[in-house]
Amino acid sequence: MTAPPSVTSPGTGPAAPPGAGAPEDRGRSWPGQRALLGHLRPQRRRMAAGVLLGLVGSVMGLAQPLAAKRVVDDMGRGAPAAGPVLVLSLLVVAGAVLAGLGYYVLQYSAESIVCTARRRLTDRLLRLRVPVVESSEPGDLIARVTSDTTLLRQTAPQAVSAAVTGTLVTAATVVMMGLLDAVLLTVTLAVVAFVGVVVALVAPRIGRATRHTQEAVGCIGAALERALGAFRTVKASGAEQREAEALCRAAERARRTGVRAAAWEAVSATTSAVVVQVCFLVVLGVGGARVTSGATDVSTLVAFLLYLFALAPRIGQLVEGVGQVQVGSAAADRIAQVEQLETEKPGTEMPTREESQTAEQEDEGVRSPLSVSFDQVSFAYRPGLPRVHHGVSFTVPAGGLTAFVGPSGAGKTTVFSLIERFYEQDSGRVLLDGEDVRQWPLARLRASIGYVEQDVPVLAGTLRDNLTLGTSDPDPGELARVLRLARLDVLADRLPDGLDTDVGHRGSRLSGGERQRVAIARALLRRPGLLLLDEVTSQLDAANEAALRDTVTDTARHTTVLVVAHRLSTVTTADRIVVMEAGRVRAVGTHAELLAHDDLYRDLASTQLLGP
Numbered sequence: 001m002t003a004p005p006s007v008t009s010p011g012t013g014p015a016a017p018p019g020a021g022a023p024e025d026r027g028r029s030w031p032g033q034r035a036l037l038g039h040l041r042p043q044r045r046r047m048a049a050g051v052l053l054g055l056v057g058s059v060m061g062l063a064q065p066l067a068a069k070r071v072v073d074d075m076g077r078g079a080p081a082a083g084p085v086l087v088l089s090l091l092v093v094a095g096a097v098l099a100g101l102g103y104y105v106l107q108y109s110a111e112s113i114v115c116t117a118r119r120r121l122t123d124r125l126l127r128l129r130v131p132v133v134e135s136s137e138p139g140d141l142i143a144r145v146t147s148d149t150t151l152l153r154q155t156a157p158q159a160v161s162a163a164v165t166g167t168l169v170t171a172a173t174v175v176m177m178g179l180l181d182a183v184l185l186t187v188t189l190a191v192v193a194f195v196g197v198v199v200a201l202v203a204p205r206i207g208r209a210t211r212h213t214q215e216a217v218g219c220i221g222a223a224l225e226r227a228l229g230a231f232r233t234v235k236a237s238g239a240e241q242r243e244a245e246a247l248c249r250a251a252e253r254a255r256r257t258g259v260r261a262a263a264w265e266a267v268s269a270t271t272s273a274v275v276v277q278v279c280f281l282v283v284l285g286v287g288g289a290r291v292t293s294g295a296t297d298v299s300t301l302v303a304f305l306l307y308l309f310a311l312a313p314r315i316g317q318l319v320e321g322v323g324q325v326q327v328g329s330a331a332a333d334r335i336a337q338v339e340q341l342e343t344e345k346p347g348t349e350m351p352t353r354e355e356s357q358t359a360e361q362e363d364e365g366v367r368s369p370l371s372v373s374f375d376q377v378s379f380a381y382r383p384g385l386p387r388v389h390h391g392v393s394f395t396v397p398a399g400g401l402t403a404f405v406g407p408s409g410a411g412k413t414t415v416f417s418l419i420e421r422f423y424e425q426d427s428g429r430v431l432l433d434g435e436d437v438r439q440w441p442l443a444r445l446r447a448s449i450g451y452v453e454q455d456v457p458v459l460a461g462t463l464r465d466n467l468t469l470g471t472s473d474p475d476p477g478e479l480a481r482v483l484r485l486a487r488l489d490v491l492a493d494r495l496p497d498g499l500d501t502d503v504g505h506r507g508s509r510l511s512g513g514e515r516q517r518v519a520i521a522r523a524l525l526r527r528p529g530l531l532l533l534d535e536v537t538s539q540l541d542a543a544n545e546a547a548l549r550d551t552v553t554d555t556a557r558h559t560t561v562l563v564v565a566h567r568l569s570t571v572t573t574a575d576r577i578v579v580m581e582a583g584r585v586r587a588v589g590t591h592a593e594l595l596a597h598d599d600l601y602r603d604l605a606s607t608q609l610l611g612p
């Protein structure tokens, strides 16, 4: 087993040091730029059209000084200038319209780039392996989908447009200026070259600062997720200030690095502006001297200065474009890190919606019960961590109720995680229905299992959304039956909007016991061949617990039911009990057999497991 790759090091939590989580100089290297190109490629035609429109608009702008020269010459000669003035006006209007159209097309492609990136990222995130997500910060992952992709929109097409249009128009302008006066052009280029040097020095710093800002934004997301995810605990612990401080630290880091990026952008923008001003003055001085000496005439100097006017924003645009490419590359690099995270194994990928539905429909009615067996399974959650299972072996025949008991940390929940293939064992085999779970297509495997985890997660949304999470379009009769079984029918009748009542973030508007019953109903609705229940009665009152015990016993008649149990009621009625201790199976038997022969079970029975 390899260590799960993670986009965040432990240091990128709320209290992380600045810039933690990625090699220091990534933003400066080529992967970011290559990743950025990867995002742009699918939109290349539309972007080319946008750039072309902008270019034609700019070329029209380029012809404007010539038309202006003609107007000046004609007026100087006393000739009528109406024609050239009309041409000049047309050039101005058409140029502006085409440039506007080009901008719209580029923005359109920007939105498409962002949408594609977000769809790809969210799709990828939901297909990540469980260990990968568990070793990442959800808030940071969310920031990559929301904040980093937004940077792509802000930078990508404009940067490309600026680079292409700026380069071409600059080249064309330079040619025109050269044709007008080679000496003045040489003077201009000598001054402007200074901008190039400054940009080359500053651009990588902009990229680096942007990446640090985005990392800090990720930390804000992580800190927020942490605090809002356990909001009541934070309040009950009086930890608002402490959590707020972590958020403030991340926000301060984002401000600092954002200001740093802005400072470098300002340096390059100011330099280019100053250089252009200096250029004007130098050209005006040298050009004036040349006019006086008769080397050139006034109209040529006017036209040259107009080209210089046209060139100034292009230089600014190019400088800005280089900075934007750095910003976009930093964002693309962070997005690429998520795209490199490991997803569920190829060939056994996560089910698509259609596959899930097919898997669901494969068995009409109730699925046949499935046998489960562990054969010398050893497992550690990560290399370097102590093993949680040491040669675990047991066999559960199809059907019936099997309880797993043992001290806390014995490895009971891990048994369920391995059956569900959230993790894979390091050695040994996990067999479902006699077949290694690694051979099962993941869609079928998960469709065959109903799983209620220990923390009973209920998702935001309505009660109905939660119940039908794993079952598309259940039969209303079946839904009513399951609601009755899980003792949720009374609750559904009582709620203002029945099944369509919003249950709040993580089901916060439900009681703990109601959340457990929702999770059980959800699992039952799938009509699984194997039902895994992890301490599902812990929050139920005596009446509901007794009712659910009957439901579980009933379900076990046609489904294999495995429960991790801490209550006497579930354990005594089980067909068999697997006693685990420190990652090993210690004994298997019925309640009476284990009471007679297993010391640990007897201890558990008389103390924390079974109570008085």
Ligand SMILES: Nc1ncnc2c1ncn2[C@@H]1O[C@H](COP(=O)(O)OP(=O)(O)OP(=O)(O)O)[C@@H](O)[C@H]1O
Pocket: 134, 381, 382, 388, 406, 407, 408, 409, 410, 411, 412, 413, 414, 415, 564
């Ligand atoms: N995702 C994880 N990453 C690393 N270690 C884990 C993870 N989940 C569980 N462990 C560790 O594995 C061991 C077994 O955990 P497991 O949840 O299987 O125990 P359990 O018998 O179900 O305990 P309990 O009765 O308290 O729920 C524990 O020591 C726990 O700290």
